[in-house]
Amino acid sequence: MAEKLETEFCYFDFTLPEGRQEKRPFQKKDLVVFGTPTIAGRVPNVLLKYLSTIEGRGALAVPISLYGNRNYDDCLIELRDILTKQEFYPIAAGAFIGEHSFSKILGAGRPDTKDLQILMEFAEKIVKKLETEDKTLIEVKGTPEPYRSYYQPRDKKGNPIDIRKVKPLTNDKCTDCKICVGVCPMGSLVLKNVLKMQNIMKMKDICIINMS
């Protein structure tokens, strides 16, 4: 989009706890493509406090929900509403599939070439919308507030699973490279505990959802 609009582009990554330290005030002239993963059908609730510190100041926004091919449920509508509350002006929105972090089957190989093509077309449509000065607010699939409650995953027998207690499992393929420690969005993995062959790692914090 920046290329087509012949404008500057910058990228803020708030995946990791360090990325959430700084305040991010935007301005009216900005167009902010704002993505979060879908966690239990909603915006990750551990991010809500951080998201309430981001100031849109009239910037245009494109909320994006990435989901693991189960469903994005009310994630996109919730993100659109959060951005609106933070004084952004959402002019387009999209939900896109990536491989599910809990599965190598759900969303395997996604995003694929077709997804990337759809993304490009989506970007082109946004640019066109900007050129025509059509700034209509978008409607988004989902249940308006009050949103549906967090999606409850179940095991094969239908018993509810408490995702907060989910822990990564290592096996004899683990080379102790410790990449997992650096990429955990919650900063929950402990450096010295990585190499626990065929064991469940000890964690210093929960997985990315707070069901309470």
Ligand SMILES: Cc1cc2nc3c(=O)[nH]c(=O)nc-3n(C[C@H](O)[C@H](O)[C@H](O)COP(=O)(O)O)c2cc1C
């Ligand atoms: C705790 C947890 C809950 C998730 N819930 C959903 C869900 O409700 N629907 C879905 O389609 N994908 C779900 N996913 C998959 C993520 O949306 C997907 O894997 C996404 O790529 C994760 O982003 P990340 O790689 O930045 O962590 C969930 C993943 C995790 C870890």
